[in-house]
Amino acid sequence: MTETISGTGTSAATRPVVPVLEAHGLVKRYGNVTAINGADFELHPAEVLAVIGDNGAGKSSLIKVLAGAVVPDSGELRMDGQPVSFRTTRDARAHGIETVYQDLAVIPALDIASNVYLGREIRRKGFMGSVLRRLDMPAMRKDSADHLADLRIGIKSVSQAVETLSGGQRQGVAVVRSATFGRRVIIMDEPTAALGVRESGQVVDLIKQLRDRGLPVVLISHDMPHVFEVADRIHVHRLGQRAAVVRPSERTMSEVVALMTGATEPTERERAGGS
Amino acid sequence: MTGTPTAQRMAEAPPARRVTLAGVLRQPLLGPLAALIIAIVVFSIITDSFLRPQNLSLILQQSVVIGILAVGQTLIILTGGIDLSIGAVAVLGTIVMARTNDASGSFLALLVVLVLCALIGAVNGGLVTSLRLPPFIVTLGTFTILYATTQLVAGSATYQVPDGPLTVLGETFRIGGFVTTYGVVAMVLVYAVAWYALSQTAGGKHVYAVGGSPEAARLSGIRSNRVLMSVYVLTGVIAAIAAWAALGRIPNADPNAYQNANLETITAVVIGGTSLFGGRGSVLGTLVGTLIVGVLRNGLTQAGVDNLYQNIATGVLVIAAVALDQLARRRNR
Amino acid sequence: MSLQLSGPSSAGRRRSLFAGVLVVALVTTIACGGSDDAGSSVTSAASAATSAAGSAASSAAGGATSSAPDPDAGAGVTIGLITKTDSNPFFVSMRETAQARAEAQGAELVALAGEFDGDNEGQVSAIENLVSQGVDGILITPNSSTGILNAIEQARDQGILVIALDTATDPEDAVDATFATDNTKAGELQGQWVKATLGDTSPKVLMLDGTPGGTVDTFRHDGFLAGMGLTNDSPEILGMENTNGDQTKAQTAMENLLQRAPDANALYTINEPAAAGGYQAIESAGLTDQITIGSIDGSCTGVQNVADGIIGATVMQFPSRMAEQGVDAVIAFAADGTKPSGFNDTGSQLITDQPVDGVESEDTTWGAENCWG
Numbered sequence: 001m002t003e004t005i006s007g008t009g010t011s012a013a014t015r016p017v018v019p020v021l022e023a024h025g026l027v028k029r030y031g032n033v034t035a036i037n038g039a040d041f042e043l044h045p046a047e048v049l050a051v052i053g054d055n056g057a058g059k060s061s062l063i064k065v066l067a068g069a070v071v072p073d074s075g076e077l078r079m080d081g082q083p084v085s086f087r088t089t090r091d092a093r094a095h096g097i098e099t100v101y102q103d104l105a106v107i108p109a110l111d112i113a114s115n116v117y118l119g120r121e122i123r124r125k126g127f128m129g130s131v132l133r134r135l136d137m138p139a140m141r142k143d144s145a146d147h148l149a150d151l152r153i154g155i156k157s158v159s160q161a162v163e164t165l166s167g168g169q170r171q172g173v174a175v176v177r178s179a180t181f182g183r184r185v186i187i188m189d190e191p192t193a194a195l196g197v198r199e200s201g202q203v204v205d206l207i208k209q210l211r212d213r214g215l216p217v218v219l220i221s222h223d224m225p226h227v228f229e230v231a232d233r234i235h236v237h238r239l240g241q242r243a244a245v246v247r248p249s250e251r252t253m254s255e256v257v258a259l260m261t262g263a264t265e266p267t268e269r270e271r272a273g274g275s
Numbered sequence: 276m277t278g279t280p281t282a283q284r285m286a287e288a289p290p291a292r293r294v295t296l297a298g299v300l301r302q303p304l305l306g307p308l309a310a311l312i313i314a315i316v317v318f319s320i321i322t323d324s325f326l327r328p329q330n331l332s333l334i335l336q337q338s339v340v341i342g343i344l345a346v347g348q349t350l351i352i353l354t355g356g357i358d359l360s361i362g363a364v365a366v367l368g369t370i371v372m373a374r375t376n377d378a379s380g381s382f383l384a385l386l387v388v389l390v391l392c393a394l395i396g397a398v399n400g401g402l403v404t405s406l407r408l409p410p411f412i413v414t415l416g417t418f419t420i421l422y423a424t425t426q427l428v429a430g431s432a433t434y435q436v437p438d439g440p441l442t443v444l445g446e447t448f449r450i451g452g453f454v455t456t457y458g459v460v461a462m463v464l465v466y467a468v469a470w471y472a473l474s475q476t477a478g479g480k481h482v483y484a485v486g487g488s489p490e491a492a493r494l495s496g497i498r499s500n501r502v503l504m505s506v507y508v509l510t511g512v513i514a515a516i517a518a519w520a521a522l523g524r525i526p527n528a529d530p531n532a533y534q535n536a537n538l539e540t541i542t543a544v545v546i547g548g549t550s551l552f553g554g555r556g557s558v559l560g561t562l563v564g565t566l567i568v569g570v571l572r573n574g575l576t577q578a579g580v581d582n583l584y585q586n587i588a589t590g591v592l593v594i595a596a597v598a599l600d601q602l603a604r605r606r607n608r
Numbered sequence: 609m610s611l612q613l614s615g616p617s618s619a620g621r622r623r624s625l626f627a628g629v630l631v632v633a634l635v636t637t638i639a640c641g642g643s644d645d646a647g648s649s650v651t652s653a654a655s656a657a658t659s660a661a662g663s664a665a666s667s668a669a670g671g672a673t674s675s676a677p678d679p680d681a682g683a684g685v686t687i688g689l690i691t692k693t694d695s696n697p698f699f700v701s702m703r704e705t706a707q708a709r710a711e712a713q714g715a716e717l718v719a720l721a722g723e724f725d726g727d728n729e730g731q732v733s734a735i736e737n738l739v740s741q742g743v744d745g746i747l748i749t750p751n752s753s754t755g756i757l758n759a760i761e762q763a764r765d766q767g768i769l770v771i772a773l774d775t776a777t778d779p780e781d782a783v784d785a786t787f788a789t790d791n792t793k794a795g796e797l798q799g800q801w802v803k804a805t806l807g808d809t810s811p812k813v814l815m816l817d818g819t820p821g822g823t824v825d826t827f828r829h830d831g832f833l834a835g836m837g838l839t840n841d842s843p844e845i846l847g848m849e850n851t852n853g854d855q856t857k858a859q860t861a862m863e864n865l866l867q868r869a870p871d872a873n874a875l876y877t878i879n880e881p882a883a884a885g886g887y888q889a890i891e892s893a894g895l896t897d898q899i900t901i902g903s904i905d906g907s908c909t910g911v912q913n914v915a916d917g918i919i920g921a922t923v924m925q926f927p928s929r930m931a932e933q934g935v936d937a938v939i940a941f942a943a944d945g946t947k948p949s950g951f952n953d954t955g956s957q958l959i960t961d962q963p964v965d966g967v968e969s970e971d972t973t974w975g976a977e978n979c980w981g
Contacts, residue, residue, distance in 0.1 A: 431820035531726025
């Protein structure tokens with residue numbers, strides 16, 4: 001990789017870059033319903049790529065394929081140009097892809113540290129860990145607290161249950177979790193849909209921080225102002241396909257909405273993927 | 276930069292926390308524990324006989340079978356399920372134990388029942404995971420099957436079990452002035468192991484996760500079916516231990532015994548603050564719940580209160596406990 | 609645990625504290641309210657004493673009875689009564705009579721019960737708790753003839769008088785004494801009446817049994833066959849089913865039996881609910897004139913069924929005598945250490961409006977005055 005990215009989203013990268021994560025010709029059918037109809041997808045290094053689309057456009061299915069939660073009928077996935085295939089979310093996670101789900105991200109009754117490390121718990125060293133399988137809660141708490149502090153999420157104790165947190169704080173925990181383990185890509189599915197204005201703002205800040213650290217973020221959202229505030233590029237999904245990729249600097253919100261609903265035709269460059 | 280913490284941040288992190296008494300007593304356990312203590316205090320005041328060591332030992336002994344079974348019930352309820360067959364598994368266990376004891380010796384009898392009960396658990400778990408049937412329906416079905424099977428195996432007779440390894444959990448020993456049975460020790464051990472597994476291992480966290488939010492658990496890469504399966508098999512094993520303890524308590528295997536055990540375990544679990552909706556609760560709560568029921572029954576008898584009033588008291592407590600759970604859930608919405 | 613909790617969590621803590629206080633309040637209310645209620649239940653038992661005394665007088669007409677109680681004889685005596693269940697009217701009658709009888713002599717009675725037929729654990733716990741409380745005597749209708757022997761032995765080792773009511777233990781001398789119906793004799797009475805009613809017609813018998821393996825069931829079953837002059841292998845027996853003494857199960861069982869043996873002419877029933885269930889099936893099949901039904905129990909419902917012609921005859925038991933004699937025995941034991949012993953038949957009486965030669969019986973009018981429940 002030779003490309004350097006300024007990170008503010010306004011740099012007009014003209015030379016081709018190797019996408020961190022890309023998909024070509026994805027198809028997924030459920031019986032007679034075609035959820036994904038030959039969709040393409042490209043995520044560049046250190047960018048925030050917003051994925052927007054009307055309800056039923058198939059963006060959830062697309063995201064689930066990228067996260068390993070759905071196996072496509074055909075099409076190919078690549079990371080750094082190399083073909084990969086995900087049978088489960090575990091496979092995707094093994095490749096460093098972490099997903100933050102809208103409402104299902106956390107287990108309410110478990111404490112924050114346990115949530116952050118859910119499914120990837122750290123065991124103690126030696127006999128206690130290997131034979132008695134005892135968790136290293138102090139280590140998990142300490143690391144979780146560090147990550148929360150890194151992302152400036154104001155939670156005092158990581159041993160409190162997630163259900164005692166506000167909606168924004170819960171989403172923060174989910175983001176911390178993905179940031180802790182997401183080495184390559186972070187996908188966020190409607191992270192602000194259930195949140196108030198102030199809390200949504202916190203999540204948008206989190207997304208910016210992740211990008212500033214060099215982690216590319218895929219953001220699925222209905223919230224146009226947020227999308228325009230944070231996205232470097234916008235992937236418009238329509239009828240199970242990528243209809244266009246636009247730059248927020250080149251289009252207005254109403255134009256993007258028109259693209260989304262099919263009222264406007266994209267330019268040739270936008271149709272081809274934008275770059 | 277990745278998410279790995281730097282040494283500097285580690286230095287800023289709060290000091291490592293340990294398992295403390297306060298931690299153990301945190302949150303949902305507080306209510307039931309306070310109820311237990313107050314009940315003990317009240318009965319100590321209004322009766323002369325309640326606080327005698329031998330009477331307290333009695334309450335423990337009376338709690339052993341239901342107490343052990345309630346651990347299995349807690350595990351299953353934590354996963355969001357419910358086990359209506361757990362008592363029937365134990366009763367079948369006692370009958371098979373008594374019959375194989377005659378034929379092939381005590382240790383083999385214990386082994387046979389252990390394997391049998393684990394297998395029944397595996398059948399329950401298999402139906403729940405592979406066919407995606409509701410645990411309520413699955414265990415209702417196995418309960419009916421097991422009840423009939425028990426009658427068939429028993430030939431509708433009861434079996435006296437001679438003193439030996441099968442009744443050893445009923446034997447007493449003395450600690451200072453306190454005489455108790457090995458069954459009580461077995462119960463305490465089962466609780467200790469279950470508490471450790473649930474709170475100190477990844478498997479335990481996954482049980483909470485699967486019960487608290489199945490979808491989130493799946494998306495977190497937890498193999499829910501594997502978690503459920505091990506919980507059901509483990510519950511079978513626990514039922515076998517309860518069967519052993521039951522023969523210690525009453526050395527007579529009776530196909531008609533423990534018909535209410537399923538409901539009594541649910542009562543203990545619910546009074547102990549574990550949510551019937553799954554994902555919330557603890558085995559320590561269940562221990563307290565079991566003891567509350569035992570203390571109420573014993574204490575009210577000491578106070579000369581008739582049976583029916585004792586049942587009313589237990590019923591009120593169950594409803595109160597569930598209402599509190601609902602209240603807690605609503606608050607956290 | 610650290611106290612650095614954010615706002616919502618400390619609210620949670622306050623909530624759980626509140627929860628604790630509430631449950632505590634509950635338990636204490638239950639405890640105190642319970643004792644009050646127990647007091648009031650004693651009062652209601654006392655008010656029932658008059659009616660019980662009435663029934664005692666009327667059972668005097670029926671035969672054996674106990675003398676009028678001395679109001680101070682039982683002062684300071686505590687008696688535990690453990691019935692099989694709380695719900696069966698037979699045990700309710702036993703409990704109410706025992707309460708009245710104890711109250712009449714100044715004794716205290718604690719009534720406990722198993723949760724269901726076969727609840728050995730519940731009865732063992734009840735015995736243990738009564739022993740721990742320090743009662744003078746325990747009256748028990750054992751759910752299992754063998755399952756509770758250890759607990760009974762421990763109670764007797766503590767110097768507590770233990771009397772089995774209604775159901776004997778196995779071995780019988782595991783308790784100090786047994787006050788019960790001679791169930792073999794009761795079965796015989798039923799069998800003799802059915803046999804005499806059939807007259808020269810050769811019997812084609814169906815049997816609605818109770819719980820397999822129960823001693824009472826076996827005694828009644830075998831007694832009936834003896835009264836009929838049959839054995840278990842006799843070809844005259846066309847079918848047997850277990851009903852657990854439950855009306856619904858009995859109806860289903862009888863429906864099935866009638867499919868197999870529509871020409872049956874006699875029906876043995878373990879108790880009156882089984883007889884009522886059997887009658888439903890017979891009526892649906894239109895065979896009421898063909899089949900003669902005999903039963904055992906003597907509940908007021910059963911006697912009414914005899915009067916209505918649903919059941920041909922029933923053999924009355926006397927749970928109130930069991931309770932009265934049991935209470936009296938404990939009070940006597942507390943006073944001077946005299947212990948009753950052995951099996952004491954509390955009597956059985958054939959009730960029918962179709963008397964037959966050679967079997968002594970009373971009519972349903974007498975039955976209605978002496979029935980229980």
